Amino acid sequence: MSLPLLADLPAVLLPLVTRAQQSFRAALVSLTEAGQATFDAWPAERLAAFDRVCAASDFVADQVSRDPQMLLDLAESGELERGYKAGELRQQMAVAVQEAASDDELGRNLRRQRTRQQVRIIWRDLTRQADLVETCRDLSDMADGSIDLAYQWLYERHCQQFGTPTGRRSGEPQHMVILGMGKLGAVELNLSSDIDLIFAYPEGGETQGVKRPLDNQEFFIRLGQRLIKALDPVTVDGFVFRVDMRLRPYGSSGALVLSFNALEQYYQDQGRDWERYAMIKARVVGGDQAKGDELLEMLRPFVYRRYLDFSAIEALRTMKQLIQQEVRRKGMAANIKLGSGGIREVEFIAQAFQLIHGGRDLSLQQRPLLKVLRTLDGQGYLPSAVIDELRQGYEFLRYTEHAIQAIADRQTQMLPEDDRDQARIAFIMGFADWNSFHEKLMYWRGRVDWHFRQVIADPDEEEGQEDGGEEIVGGEWLPLWEESQNEESASLQLQEGGFSDAQKALKHLSNLRNSSQLRSMQRLGRERLDAFIPRLLAQAVEHSNPDLVLERVLPLVEAVARRSAYLVLLTENPGALRRLLTLCAASPWIAEQIARFPLLLDELLNEGRLFSPPQALELGAELRERLTRIPEDDLEQQMEALRHFKLAHSLRVAASEITGSLPLMKVSDYLTWLAEAILEQVLALAWRHTVARHGAPRRPDGTVCDPGFVIVGYGKVGGIELGHGSDLDLVFIHDGDPQAETDGAKPIDGAQFFTRLGQRIIHLITTQTNSGQLYEVDMRLRPSGASGLLVSSLGAFSRYQENEAWTWEHQALVRARVLVGSTDVGHGFEAVRAAVLGRERDLGTLRQEVSEMRAKMRDNLGTKGTTAGKGANAFEATASFDLKQDAGGIVDIEFMVQYAALAWSREHPALLRYTDNIRILEGLEQAGLMPAADASLLREVYKAYRSAAHRQALQKDAGVVSGDQFVAERREVMRIWAQLGLS
Template sequence: MSLPPLVALPAALAPLSNRAESVLRDDAAHAARLATWPSARRALLPRLSAASDFVSEQISRDPQAFLELADSGELERRLGVGELSDQLHATLADCDEESDLARRLRRFRNRQQWRIIWRDISRQADLTETCRDLSELADASIDQAYQWLYQRHVAQFGTPIGRRSGQPQHLVVLGMGKLGALELNLSSDIDLIFGYPEGGETEGVKRSLDNQEFFTRLGQRLIKALDAPTADGFVFRVDMRLRPYGSSGPLVYSFAALEQYYQDQGRDWERYAMIKARVVGGDQVAGKQLLEMLRPFVYRRYLDFSAIEALRSMKQLIQQEVRRKGMADNIKLGSGGIREVEFIAQAFQLIHGGRDLSLQQRPLLGVLATLEGQGYLPPVVVDELRQGYEFLRYTEHALQALADRQTQMLPDNDQDCTRVAWIMGFEHWPAFHAQLMYWRGRVDWHFRQVIADPDDEEGAAEAVHIGGEWLPLWEEALDEAAACRQLADAGFAEPTLAWRRLSDLRSGPQVRAIQRLGRERLDAFVPRLLAQAVEHAQPDLVLERVLPLVEAVARRSAYLVLLSENPGALERLITLCAASPWIAEQITRFPLLLDELLNEGRLFKPPLAPELAAELRERLTRIPEDDLEQQMEALRHFKLAHGLRVAASEIAGTLPLMKVSDYLTWLAEAILDQVLALAWRQTVSKYGTPRRSDGSLCDPDFIIVGYGKVGGLELGHGSDLDLVFIHDGDSQAETDGLKPIDGAQFFARLGQRIIHLLTTQTTSGQLYEVDMRLRPSGASGLLVSSLGAFERYQQNEAWTWEHQALIRARVLVGSERVGTAFEQVRATVLARPRDLPKLREEVSEMRAKMRDNLGSKETAGGTASNAFSATAPFDLKQDAGGIVDIEFMVQYAALAWSQQDPQLLRWTDNIRILDELEAAGLLPGDDAHLLQEIYKAYRAVAHRLALQKQPGVVSGEQFHDERRAVLRIWRELELH
């Protein structure tokens, strides 16, 4: 947001408006320079003088320096990147004494403070520029003061050398809080932590120092250079209390000591603080290594919903302090203040940042944008938080501009109230205060939705509503008879079984092994679960399917906190598990999927293909290229999460069957695209790049072809992938790497790598089962075929059933050039002239074999006289009149007639091939539409059965008309 323009200066401030100008006019030379100022700058001077005591006092103290700043033009322009640092470097260039260093740093800081306040109050700089300039000023001051002091310190005490590496050591200065996030305010202190890479001692002097002592003394000198008040003021107040053990701990730590501390003793508030840590001075390279070492402490790889409890506790402590000290008017710490917006953003970062790397960033406004973009918070909520935060930060700057004093308290006198209101663009204090309280109210409301305890301020009645009535039953305060009566009265059909399930959970090994905190969380969660379960039509089914999940996560109780904190997520869990045991099993096996239940809009609206691919690409680009374990986990989590979204959408009715298959197929394609990229990169890094027949390098001249369900865009939940790998490199030519191998070996190992990435079991399962038996010569053939070999096989050796399979084959990912060549081979093979009687015979024989081997034994694959009886089964896929009959008819038609009508080869899915058969007049329109509707009806039932973890078999009394229609059309095509 931007502030309203400055209004006319209130009469009450008129006496303050001429302070600065009168000082300048007292000297004739100064007055002459003042007279040359542009009118716009002249008009601003009395306004700035009235607004800020700091500006007036500094001009009185050093009018010459202020005029030089004005003459530079920097009051009217934004500084370029690095310009401020360059100016300070020039300022310190000929500095020889430590006292002179302190003086120059402070005068430089005052000059920049003039400029920043002038531009902020006059609306020439927005909030982002002001915070950036202040943070860059701190960065430059810290680093350049350090570099200056380090040289003198080394000359006095020697060069610190690492005992292990033998290399010179430098201090690493971490900036925390607002400095780390480039969000400093006008009078902020700076929170720092000092570290150095490794122990050792100094060299080059007679009496060496231990590295710890060397850097402790150097750190003390750096703090003094920045913090000690002199006649020129200070540079920045330095706060070192965020270091391990706070004020009682050493000033400086080795990296090993820092890592050990945070691993063993790091507290939740320290994780919160470390989110914004940034290297602001000293050794940047070593500093990045330190932050990488500490990243696992800050961001847990699992869903860490317990972080919200820590943030809530911190907020409660702050609120107690606010009440104790009477700080309700504190716009940072009070209700609806700046800290609450920060807590909201950082709650999501701590909870989800271990898996969603886009949240691993420092600036708050950037985090809010990500929360909106990734669907964690609705746009309207993010917009209100952003506007409220910016208004509060502008107010903070107005308060601090008055006297360059670190305060977030609203003024307690009329003059300062008038000044703050005027700086903020309001005509009077009541108008400003009303707007301030509006934004504080909105921030507080959103804070309560995210952070506040759902039991707080709701009273005993609300506690009962969210499960209090079930607490005695869970804690065994009731005997079995009373507990069963309560369960029966609440709607459980089998109360004794429900009681036994709860008892088994309570006394089970998983629950007995959990620690106190976990048990407390379980005791808080189970009554909530029971309260919501009885609201469901089938509470017995809810317990049957949800309690295994509770048992599975009992020792990782952060998941229970997630569900306790989010009644909506618990409600969605109950609904989905009751609707589908497949979903219940997925979530129980992979509890990280609970994260998906938090956002209802995202859960029931999976992204389209381009968004899906872009999201996966973005996730993987944030992972180091050499971290294969994390890449594989990211791929698997991505597949699990989006698979759950599709299943949830199917159950909710927001996705029809055809779209379900589309989404699952797009998901497979997005994953295969990234798996191919990973496998290619890894194989090339090991062996070099293979060559084409003309000697040029492949890039990658490799395709993954999908057959069957993935080829026909008909994937279901849990479907495997029928794949064929094809390359168009030179099989004989060697790769260009340090360990060269021939092209045939290279592409074989690339194929093996792809299969490894897809099928390896990790903690998040495997990506897909892969079936490669449709490749040339089946299981006995090469894993990867050259394009030429594939064509020769299809032309000369392939069976008719292999050509039937080729109808559903399409390029999923890989080289566009090779993909186009494959399509040409496919079209040539499939469109060749065929002996129709022989074709009918071969198709019919293959269908009969499948029916005999895979169909229902009781009805001879649906051909016996009892096939339509109520007691007989009907296999939706394999029995006569089922899915495979329709597929075989479509494949027969494409092979029989594609020579005369190539459009039949345009598509690989049955629905659109049937459209083409109708359009070409090769199949009556009524029959084509009938087959499409029957095919979709069969598949819809098969999908529902899959979600129920049941085989694709229904009672023989179902689908009589549909089966007879399929068999009629089968006969009319002269198939037998």
């Protein structure tokens, strides 16, 4: 921010400079001549800064005249021109506290330190040598030091008088925990902030070491009163900080100090929305830091809900309305904190996202507002342009707030009406006059208010403004839902709205209304449901098939009725509701997924993100970032994060497929990339856990495995062809020494280690949590199948494939590839695969074995009546066609590809480069092993079959279509099957 030169001082401020200089020089007379000479010898820049600061701040001018030596000392030490190092401010205060011999002297020393620091901080702020963050940090450090140092000083003397408080359960000495709330908690104190505190202590008991013990609570109440007295009262030396204790449970009528259990019980049973809002910024500022961290962890579930909590917007909206009423009542429109477009609105915007999403997105669990804004930008909650405006507007408002408060060290955010003070504010903010400053201020307030309305505004108000009316959205459907009209009128309204079966729709609504879930709802939940259903009906009738929409969405409504915050999400976000209805109408699979896992509603909020799944590298990076925010020892939360990630991205892929923005091949790509990103993190988690218990295993050459392990994917995941709901065919391989012991405290041999690693991986993937399981896992393709070892060494895997594996296992190996794990072991696996698949084979025997295996599968799994394998012309039409198993279907194409790879890869090793059927068919064509027309036909038919199978899956139908579909395609597949000599 640009600063005016001293010559630009408004004329109205020049007398202030003259008076300040005269007063300061007069005060210097009381010092030595050296003191006067020191001031005269100041560099021009510092003298100009003196004039600037004294013109702007009566407080600084008065304090330096009262104690000129203080300013000279600050100048001589260089503290006016440099920022403090970490801990430097606290150290200065500690010296002052240690010198105190009584409570009165403690208060006096703290107040003098506060004055000294306040002069320094204002000086640096007004000369813009310190930015907003530094100024707020120094003020907050000063508060932290004052609180904690005074507490420690008082605690020692309090114990001497009343004994040491001791926990009844633990038997340990007890310390108080002092929570700083609001701006103090967020390290955002302004130049004249009060400090909001909450006092607590860990557990009940009584003091020890005295004849008449005190109850712990009584001990800490008296100690808390002494601490407040040390900080709050105004004396001849001023004050340290105004202390506000009204944020504690029960406010002014509550006990000054409560135990941890009492606090937890209060917030669990009686905690109100505004208290959640306040607790976001709670920070331990004094007392027992470790116990304080435990307390905040205890209270975290109260602040941050595990689900999306759009009820927070209701609470913030109510709070804002109360503030606006107070602003109007007291004529406070000029208040830059509470007025329209003020500081509080920026805070509300940030904290709305924190309260809504913070339970699941740990990156939002931060205190400083500017950091939260950066996270909202980085995580895509708000566009970068919006964040830039909010940040710039907030900084302008906070600098203005400091300018107002610097004048007289008064706690106010009201714009001055006095001409001289207005000139001061404009001058401090770098403007030529009040009008130009005020114009800029109102611009930023207007932008902040506009963004605030986009986030916090009531959807009914917004719709009403657009429609030119005051009616609630969907209000015309409210009588039908509340049964305040007769059945005939209700049926007619539904018919006119486009419902084909009005009676059935009424029945669905009646069943919901009378369900056990709704009968047991609390009043607030029922009110939210009553607000939501009319909106649902209003949007349902906009669809071509409202009957289907209602039938599929009402089970979701019933599923989330007891967690009505989800209803608020949809009420607050009409666009999300619109997308929900569209997707549910298109796919019962999506409707079921969202009903089972309502947390997926979050994905509907951002339309751009919903229909734009990320690329492979972005997927992996996003998941890693999510998991790094979770403590390493919190396995439950890690598993939930993995499952939510999978559910969310699966929905995004399905939504993109339904809307046509993602073609079939890309759908499979994304679902496969998703599985790989998840398996990468699952392996990392399992490895860390197993190594932590047993130490790391070793290779035969003695080097440490890290991890010396790979997860190999077969089938659909190996062939990059995952579909919705696909399971994972996996094989685990390692290159460790099975006999060598691990290097941990509880060593086990390498074979045991890798078995436990494999078991851990399967546990992480398949365990059912609140968010379901990650995938079904099939391990039957490992050597010797279900009877074989869970994890094979690379050597054992090679020997099995060379000497014992059946032809069908080699067929499966065609589609096998390393998904995640050690690069070296991966190369080893690729070498084994190439050697096994590329060995010389008797083609007659190969054709026979492939044909026999296909016949068995068709007999057991296909539709009866198909006659594939007995000639291309022997096609028998059936009533239905199993896309996968019937003659001419998906498996026939897969078997032809596998046969070709086994038959010809010895002469054409390029056939082994890829594991997906499409690119292997391209390789057969390029090698001249299959006519181009046939290879192209098989590729197109294969994609058509899989596309149909995907559609069936999204409709929750089996992969079976009517027998009159794909007739020509089936004949052609069977023809090529016969030409390859398969029977």
